Amino acid sequence: MANTPQAKKRARQNQRRYAINKARRSRIRTFLRKVEEAIASGDAEAAKAALRAAQPELMRGVTKGVLHKNTAARKMSRLAARVKALSQA
Structure with a gap:
């Protein structure tokens, strides 16, 4: 576990960033799933x-x-190719 004040602060920051990044990844996956x-x-x-x-x-x-x-x-390239193939078929 973090002992120094700096390490404790970094641990707190990492927790916040992790939550934000997790939400962003989830949102991106949702948009990709809608395309699929x-x-x-x-x-x-x-x-x-x-x-x-x-x-x-x-x-x-x-x-x-x-x-x-x-x-x-x-x-994007792979999805665009699949959408293009779908619209041409």
Whole structure:
């Protein structure tokens, strides 16, 4: 356990950051799940709308340090390809 005042403060800060980051990750996953569900249902318009809503959420995760830039880009690319394939089929 932390003994010095500085270590105790860092432990408190880490707890707060953990809670905030956990909420952000959960929110991002919710948006991604909505896209997945729209793709699974076969509704191209709903999938496009869900993807448009998910994109800024993913990028916000990058700027806040929750996700790595390339991870978010990879997820967006794969989802966009699946939505595009759905709308063409």
